[in-house]
Amino acid sequence: MPTIEHKGTKLAYEEKGSGTPAFVFVHGWTCDRSFFAAQAEHFAQRHRVVSIDLRGHGESDKPQGPYPITAYADDIAHLITTLRLGKVVAVGHSMGGITVLQLGAAHPDKVAAIVMVDPAPLVFPPDLKGAIDQMVSAIESGNQEPRRQFIADALFLPTSDKKLVDRVLKVMMAAPPHVAGAAMKGILAFDGPAVAKQCSVPALHLAGATPLNPPHLMSQWLPKVVNGWTVGAGHFNMMETPDQVNSMIEGFLRHHV
Helix, strand or coil, X not given: CCEEEXXXXXXXXXXXXXXXXXXXXXXXXXXXXXXXXXXXXXXXXCCXXXXXXXXXXXXXXXXXXXXXXXXXXXXHHHHHHHCCCCCEEEEEECHHHHHHHHHHHHCHHHEEEEEEECCCCCCCXXXXXXXXXXXXXXXXXXXXXXXXXXXXXXXXXXXXXXXXXXXXXXXXXXXXXXXXHHHHHHHHHCCHHHHHHHCCCCEEEEECCCCCCCHHHHHHHCCXXXXXXXXXXXXXXXXXXXXXHHHHHHHHHHHHC
């Protein structure tokens, strides 16, 4: 597995395909690059595609300490420069969704467009924030069961494929507790509306069945955003309905990039 190093942290990535613009796929909290496998395979037919394991995740280094969203975005900017990808289409899911928003705001010279696939809330409702705070406290105290319940109960539909649920749980629960806790704190600390105000690159938002960011609010924060909405999928819509997601990304590129 190829790696690059940024500020002492080794970052693993996978590369395939050729053609411009290049794509960079950015997974979510406690996930890894495999979660965008269907999209990487699809877009590699015509584009250069890079899928990264964020710091703390997959085969990348997992240092102790904070995991702010800015650090992920800076890692990706370094990857884009090092691999000479040019201006990329940065596609991120959940935590990766707000990471590509940060990337577009802080490094617009490296970004042709961003795609936020059911991104983490740009503003957390108080009740959800309270529940997440309790989950983080449990993770840090050594109790991983609330984390498991959150993934299984809150991120899928009752109709979701149980084999997919089990596969996602296996990967996400394998993430070290120090990463799971610190990364979730990084999500909670992210000021989504302020970063959105600074982001002027073309943006697509693809909501799941129950959007973490209602499209009308996303349009307030990012007035030029293009909103899409998958049918029949929970939070992991790129895995549950890959054809819908791929088709909407293609349409966005044709008409807006």
